[in-house]
Every structure is written in C-alpha cells, then in structure tokens.
Amino acid sequence: MKLHLLAAISALALSACDKGPNLAQVCDSHPLICQEFKEDNWCKKERTQTIFAGADLQDSPSDQHKYNLLIAYENYAECVSFASQIEHIKLKEKKTVRINNYIKAKERIEQLSQETAASEHPQLLYFHWTRYLNERSLEKFLRLEGSPELETPASQLNLATYYAKRDPDKTLNLLFHALELYQAGDVIDSEIFKSLTTIFTDKKEYKQAYIWLKIMRLYDPEDTDLTEKSLKNYQEAFQLDSDFLDQVADTTLDKIKAGEFHSPNLKG
Incomplete structure (x- = not known):
C-alpha cells in the first residue's frame, strides 16, 4: 500500500x-x-x-x-x-x-x-528512519506511540506508514485518528484519503473506498492521481449508488474541515 x-x-x-x-x-x-x-x-x-x-x-x-x-x-x-x-x-x-x-x-x-x-x-526520529534506515530512531519513535508528542495528524500518519504492511486494521484506526486531530481551518494531508481508499479496496469494502476517493476529489480536485473519469469508472465497476455515497462523502468532508470528525472505529 x-x-x-x-x-x-x-x-x-x-x-x-x-x-x-x-x-x-x-x-x-x-x-x-x-x-x-x-x-x-x-x-x-x-x-x-x-x-x-x-x-x-x-x-x-x-x-x-x-x-x-x-x-x-x-x-x-x-x-x-x-x-x-x-x-x-x-x-x-x-x-x-x-x-x-x-x-x-x-x-x-x-x-x-x-x-x-x-x-x-x-x-526527526521518523525522518532518520525513513531516509537512513536508522533502527534506533525507529525504536525511539515507536516508543512514543500513545504519548502526547505523537498526537498530531502528521505523526499519526507516520505511524500508519509504519504499520501499513504489518497491521491494516491498526493502520485504519491511525488514519482515522489523524483526521480527528485536525482543527477547523487546518490544511489536510490528502495522502490520508488515498491511503484509506487503498485499505478499503484491499478489504473489498468498495463503498467505503469510493467515499474516500470522492472526499479526495472534493478536497483536492487538482490532484492528478484522481480524475472525475477515474472516479466514475470506479463507481461503474462496482455498481455503486454514487448519489448516496457522494452525499456521505460531502458530509464527512465538512466534518473533517470543521474539526468535528469522529472515528467510526477506535478499537485497537
């Protein structure tokens, strides 16, 4: 992923x-x-x-x-x-x-x-692991999990990156928590939306995957990774009710942008 x-x-x-x-x-x-x-x-x-x-x-x-x-x-x-x-x-x-x-x-x-x-x-701990494969930096970074130091969207996404291939369900919860931590007016990292789409597609939960694809499209229409045509192709491939799912996506994005998003799954 x-x-x-x-x-x-x-x-x-x-x-x-x-x-x-x-x-x-x-x-x-x-x-x-x-x-x-x-x-x-x-x-x-x-x-x-x-x-x-x-x-x-x-x-x-x-x-x-x-x-x-x-x-x-x-x-x-x-x-x-x-x-x-x-x-x-x-x-x-x-x-x-x-x-x-x-x-x-x-x-x-x-x-x-x-x-x-x-x-x-x-x-910086995460930086030195990802760029230089510094295992000591990784160990220190992982030990901070659950601490106030990592209660930021960026750090939660970094944790999600680490667990992506190790624990998809935990990765999902970390991505949701990252969205919870955004405050009204913050710039949102659309990589979270892409990653959620990937996870739900892998889990064959295509309705959820489409919702996050649509959210990504709504939030960053200039992103070349997703066009309106590719979104339409996804909807048609899995015969999804786009009218309903588009409404869900719109409402969800409004909550994220307002700093009012709550994770649908906080179980670890």
Missing part, C-alpha cells in the same frame, strides 16, 4: 511563502538565506519554501524548524533535479545553475541530517 513517506510535509506550514511582499521582507532581513540558491524560473515555490524555513530556523532555532528546513531542502532538490535534466537551446548555462543548486541542496540535507542525528523530536 502506498503511504507516502513524505506525508509529514504538512508540517511545512510556511505562512504566505509565495507572496511577493512577504518574501521581499524576509530577503531584506535574511539576505544570505535568499542567496543560498541562485534564482531560476523553475522550482520557485520550492526555493521560496527553503527561504522561509531557513529564516524561521535562524530566528527561532528548534528541532521543529530544522525538520521543516530538511523537508523544504528535499522538495527543492527533487524539483531542481528534474529541471536540471532539461536542455536549453539558447540558455544552456541554466542547466549548470540548476545542477549547482541541486548539489548545494543535497549538501545542506547531509549537513542538517548529521546535525539532527541524535534528536529526540518525533518527526
């Missing part, structure tokens, strides 16, 4: 990071951070996230901000790696800029990873 290892990216709540005036203010007060990567037409959003995350860490050093910066660097490195493979007929120097930015981003990731190797922060 695909439970994205970067689900914790929701922790990157970098406020208004793509708005010009705010970015200009940050660059005015943190010029060296803004000069870390040479500007390019590609990966602007990802580069901006590294700037805001870097400024946050400089202004308020914490393990949470280190984690946010690691994720921002990873996102930027992934984007610029793809962009660097694109040849420019007239501006071939652009490729060199992107390659240099990619190398620098990977160096920053390595540097910050070494700096946080001994951290007890839940998200």
Whole structure:
C-alpha cells in the first residue's frame, strides 16, 4: 500500500511563502538565506519554501524548524533535479545553475541530517528512519506511540506508514485518528484519503473506498492521481449508488474541515 513517506510535509506550514511582499521582507532581513540558491524560473515555490524555513530556523532555532528546513531542502532538490535534466537551446548555462543548486541542496540535507542525528523530536526520529534506515530512531519513535508528542495528524500518519504492511486494521484506526486531530481551518494531508481508499479496496469494502476517493476529489480536485473519469469508472465497476455515497462523502468532508470528525472505529 502506498503511504507516502513524505506525508509529514504538512508540517511545512510556511505562512504566505509565495507572496511577493512577504518574501521581499524576509530577503531584506535574511539576505544570505535568499542567496543560498541562485534564482531560476523553475522550482520557485520550492526555493521560496527553503527561504522561509531557513529564516524561521535562524530566528527561532528548534528541532521543529530544522525538520521543516530538511523537508523544504528535499522538495527543492527533487524539483531542481528534474529541471536540471532539461536542455536549453539558447540558455544552456541554466542547466549548470540548476545542477549547482541541486548539489548545494543535497549538501545542506547531509549537513542538517548529521546535525539532527541524535534528536529526540518525533518527526526527526521518523525522518532518520525513513531516509537512513536508522533502527534506533525507529525504536525511539515507536516508543512514543500513545504519548502526547505523537498526537498530531502528521505523526499519526507516520505511524500508519509504519504499520501499513504489518497491521491494516491498526493502520485504519491511525488514519482515522489523524483526521480527528485536525482543527477547523487546518490544511489536510490528502495522502490520508488515498491511503484509506487503498485499505478499503484491499478489504473489498468498495463503498467505503469510493467515499474516500470522492472526499479526495472534493478536497483536492487538482490532484492528478484522481480524475472525475477515474472516479466514475470506479463507481461503474462496482455498481455503486454514487448519489448516496457522494452525499456521505460531502458530509464527512465538512466534518473533517470543521474539526468535528469522529472515528467510526477506535478499537485497537
């Protein structure tokens, strides 16, 4: 089952990071951070996230901000790696800029990873397990299960990722609990909806699977993993009453967005 290892990216709540005036203010007060990567037409959003995350860490050093910066660097490195493979007929120097930015981003990731190797922060523990197969970090992370430190949507999703192939029912409960922890106005990680769909499909509970597919479609219609046509094909393949199920999906999503969702199954 695909439970994205970067689900914790929701922790990157970098406020208004793509708005010009705010970015200009940050660059005015943190010029060296803004000069870390040479500007390019590609990966602007990802580069901006590294700037805001870097400024946050400089202004308020914490393990949470280190984690946010690691994720921002990873996102930027992934984007610029793809962009660097694109040849420019007239501006071939652009490729060199992107390659240099990619190398620098990977160096920053390595540097910050070494700096946080001994951290007890839940998200950094999970990071060091998933990226470096650090078994000690995994053990520490799992020992925190049930503690207040893991009572966040991101950490519950991280736990679900670990248990996905080991205990599907527990994974289901963890995903539901992650949804319970969202407050009104929070940005929801749609990976949860995808994972719920996968679990219910594997369990041959196609009505439930369709509901979560529809919720995903309603919440993030721009997600290319699911189109209206593929949703229709799913409904037809299993001869589902889409009118009724669509209503259920709409009501369920409203509750999640309002911070009023309650798990239908909290048994562990």
